[in-house]
Amino acid sequence: xxxxxxxxxxxxDGLEYCDSCGAKLEAVAVDEGEAAAPPETPAAEEAGDxxxxxxxxxxxxxxxxxxxxxxxxxxxxxxxxxxESEPEEVAPEAPQDGPDVLVEAPASEGQSAGMAAALTLxxxxxxxxxxxxxxxxxxxxxxDPDSGSFPEVDMENDxxxxxxxxKHALIKFxxxxxxxxxxSLNGTFVNRGPRLEPGSPAILEDGDEIIIGKTFxxxxxxx
Numbered sequence: 001x002x003x004x005x006x007x008x009x010x011x012x013d014g015l016e017y018c019d020s021c022g023a024k025l026e027a028v029a030v031d032e033g034e035a036a037a038p039p040e041t042p043a044a045e046e047a048g049d050x051x052x053x054x055x056x057x058x059x060x061x062x063x064x065x066x067x068x069x070x071x072x073x074x075x076x077x078x079x080x081x082x083x084e085s086e087p088e089e090v091a092p093e094a095p096q097d098g099p100d101v102l103v104e105a106p107a108s109e110g111q112s113a114g115m116a117a118a119l120t121l122x123x124x125x126x127x128x129x130x131x132x133x134x135x136x137x138x139x140x141x142x143x144d145p146d147s148g149s150f151p152e153v154d155m156e157n158d159x160x161x162x163x164x165x166x167k168h169a170l171i172k173f174x175x176x177x178x179x180x181x182x183x184s185l186n187g188t189f190v191n192r193g194p195r196l197e198p199g200s201p202a203i204l205e206d207g208d209e210i211i212i213g214k215t216f217x218x219x220x221x222x223x
Contacts, residue, residue, distance in 0.1 A: 002025045115221065119133065138171040139169075140153040140169040142159060153171070205219070
């Protein structure tokens with residue numbers, strides 16, 4: 001209620017002039033106790049409770065010393081899984097040294113029997129000249145690169161009359177010793193027998209005599 005200062009009449013709140021005397025009403029200051037803020041609604045209280053973060057006692061979780069803090073960090077640190085490493089290649093073991101074993105190459109049939117053979121020139125050319133026979137084939141003739149003749153028994157310097165063909169006869173030295181004519185012009189003979197036919201070998205023995213062209217040889221076979 002508003003009291004009129006002129007007639008002391010009480011008027012309703014909100015009026016600017018007194019109903020009794022018409023004087024202008026002065027607003028009366030509201031007491032500080034009456035002007036208290038309205039009480040908060042339950043919704044406001046709930047909202048306020050939701051916005052206020054909970055206060056925790058940080059001192060309870062904090063380590064007491066620096067050493068304890070370091071230990072705590074070490075315990076809580078993530079453990080990395082060990083990287084997978086590729087399997088190491090294992091080198092093959094070297095063979096152990098053992099006694100050396102000498103493996104001899106197989107000898108030819110004539111050598112395996114411990115045989116040796118040679119031709120000694122007895123007439124025509126350089127008398128007494130010896131031609132050692134090798135195991136296998138031994139060509140008797142005269143050296144001639146143009147015709148591809150490279151004989152083991154080379155009579156190029158001991159046949160001045162050229163009675164021996166470039167490729168005259170073939171002596172084979174294996175378990176036995178044989179000689180055959182290979183199409184010579186002046187023929188091949190053993191122990192002054194008939195002329196050998198090409199492709200028909202004759203067996204030679206120690207002490208035999210062979211005639212090639214006009215040159216004489218003595219056969220030597222040793223065991």
